Amino acid sequence: MIDLRSEIKEFLSSRRARITPERAGLPAYGGNRRVKGLRREEVALLAGVSVDYYVRMERGSLAGASDSVLDAVSSALQLDEAERDHLFHLARQSKTPGGARRRRPAVTVRPALQQVLAAVTDAPAWICNGRYDVLATNRLARALYAPVLADPRRPANTARFVYLDPDAARTFFVDYDRVARDVAAKLRMEAGRNPHDDELIALVGELSTRSELFRQRWASQDVRLHRSGRKRLHHPVVGRLDLDVESMDLPTDPGLLLNIYTAPAGTAAADGLALLASWAADQEELATETPALS
Numbered sequence: 070m071i072d073l074r075s076e077i078k079e080f081l082s083s084r085r086a087r088i089t090p091e092r093a094g095l096p097a098y099g100g101n102r103r104v105k106g107l108r109r110e111e112v113a114l115l116a117g118v119s120v121d122y123y124v125r126m127e128r129g130s131l132a133g134a135s136d137s138v139l140d141a142v143s144s145a146l147q148l149d150e151a152e153r154d155h156l157f158h159l160a161r162q163s164k165t166p167g168g169a170r171r172r173r174p175a176v177t178v179r180p181a182l183q184q185v186l187a188a189v190t191d192a193p194a195w196i197c198n199g200r201y202d203v204l205a206t207n208r209l210a211r212a213l214y215a216p217v218l219a220d221p222r223r224p225a226n227t228a229r230f231v232y233l234d235p236d237a238a239r240t241f242f243v244d245y246d247r248v249a250r251d252v253a254a255k256l257r258m259e260a261g262r263n264p265h266d267d268e269l270i271a272l273v274g275e276l277s278t279r280s281e282l283f284r285q286r287w288a289s290q291d292v293r294l295h296r297s298g299r300k301r302l303h304h305p306v307v308g309r310l311d312l313d314v315e316s317m318d319l320p321t322d323p324g325l326l327l328n329i330y331t332a333p334a335g336t337a338a339a340d341g342l343a344l345l346a347s348w349a350a351d352q353e354e355l356a357t358e359t360p361a362l363s
Contacts, residue, residue, distance in 0.1 A: 071260050071264035071265075071270060071273075073129065073159060073162055073163055073264055074128070074129025074130070075129065076129075076159060076260070076261065076264070077126070077127075077129040077130075077131055077159050077163070078127060078128055078129045079290055080155065080156070080159065080290050081126065081127045081142075081146070081156075082127060083289070083290040084146045084148060084152065084290070085106050085107050085109070085112055085127075085146060086104075086105045086106035086107075087106055088106050088107050088146060088147060089106060089107075090107065090111065092147070093107060093111065093115060093145070093147075095107075095111055095114075095115075109123055109124055109127060110123075112142070112145050112146065115141075115144070115145035116138070116141040116142045116144070116145040117141055118138060118141065118142075123142070126142065130163070131156075131159060131160040131163040131164075132160075132163045132164050134160050136157075139153075139156055139157055139160055140153075142156070143156060150294065151254075151258060151292045151293050151294045152292055154258070154292075154294065155257070155258055155261045155292040158258075158261035158262050159261050162261070162264055177204070178196050178204050178205040178322075178325070179322065182196060182205065182319070182322070182325075182327075183205055185327075186205055186206065186207040186210075187207055187208075189207050189209075189329065190207070190208075190209070190346075191209075191342070191346070192209060192329050192330055192331045192342070193206075193207065193209040193210035193212075193213040193214070193312075193329070193330045193342075194206070194207045194209070194210055194327065194328065194329045194330075195207065195210040195214070195327075195328055196319075196325055196326065196327055196328070197227070197325070197326050197328065198324050198325055198326070199255070199256075199258075199259035199262065199263070199269075199324055199326075200226065200228070200256070200259065200266070200268060200269050200272055201226050201227040201228040201229075201252065201255075201256070202224040202225070202226050203217065203218065203224055203225045203226065203227065204224055204325070206218075208346075208349050208350070208353065209342070209345065209346055209349055210330075211349065212306075212345050212346070212348065212349035212352070213302070213304065213310075213330065213345060215304075215305070216230070216237055216238075216240075216241045216305065217230045217241070220234075226272070227252065228252050228256060228272065228276060229272075229275075229276070231245075231248060231249050231252050232249065232252075232276050232279070232280040232282060232283045233275075233276070233279055233280060235280075235282070240303060241302060241303060241304075242300075242301070242302065242303075243301035243302065243303055243309070244300075244301055249282060249283075249286060250286055250291070251293055252286075253283060253286030253287055253289075253291070254286070254289075254291040254292050254293035255292075255293050255294075255295060256269070256272070256273065256287075257287065257290065257291065257292050258292040258293060258294065260273065261292070263324075273287070295316045295318075295326055296316065297313070297314055297315050297316060298313075298314050299311065299312070299313060299314065300312050300314045300330065304341070304345065306344075306345065306348055307341045307342075307344045307345045307348070308341065309337075309341070310332070310338050310341045310342065310345075311332070311336075311337075311338045312330040312331065312332055312338055312342075313330070313331050313332065313333075314328065314329075314330055315328070315329045315331070316328050317329075330342075
């Protein structure tokens with residue numbers, strides 16, 4: 070399993086290291102500071118807790134930390150929304166004897182959700198979990214994500230594609246560097262939620278062993294939430310597609326995300342999606358045709 074104490078220590082110390090006294094509104098006494106960023110006692114002062122208490126927190130002990138203390142530390146370290154959520158996830162896991170195993174990301178998709186995907190005909194739509202396993206797709210998503218889905222292992226995994234097939238991924242994702250950074254940050258966020266998920270641990274281990282870039286991104290301790298945004302892709306059949314992404318949690322299926330890509334009407338991307346839909350229909354028809362008897 071992921072070592073929670075190490076996760077907490079490395080996360081808090083990395084966030085502290087990036088805040089200068091000036092940025093925190095504190096006087097910087099002396100020209101030679103032995104630590105990068107704030108000292109522990111400065112964080113304790115800003116958070117309104119004792120130095121000993123904060124030192125225990127940064128050594129990995131969050132089990133007794135109240136929400137108000139976590140909020141105060143979040144403010145002192147100027148954590149953004151994702152970082153604050155990550156700190157609270159780590160604290161919540163620390164408070165559960167033996168680790169929290171109640172929420173495991175789903176690996177199957179209910180038939181009703183499969184029907185929802187099939188009903189979306191004009192936009193690529195698919196469902197994944199926090200490990201980036203692609204669990205279910207509609208026809209247009211299968212066509213759009215053909216490079217990712219080419220991996221014979223099932224379920225296909227976007228994180229593996231990004232880090233273990235970087236040449237293909239750099240061609241497919243126009244903003245590859247940003248995508249790689251976001252994937253690692255979202256996996257780190259998932260690790261805070263589910264530190265006992267064996268498949269997540271195995272995935273992180275595989276990526277760390279096989280990708281120097283992933284090791285660097287993972288070591289940064291950055292975290293990100295799944296958000297809506299823009300994705301720029303280069304599809305091997307229809308070329309460049311600049312698409313709007315909506316990524317939505319499914320409350321009745323904890324751990325699953327519904328992703329839908331769209332394009333404004335009248336744009337080149339909308340035309341590209343229409344062409345992709347036509348191509349996908351042709352490919353599906355060819356695949357289901359019965360060979361003529363000779």
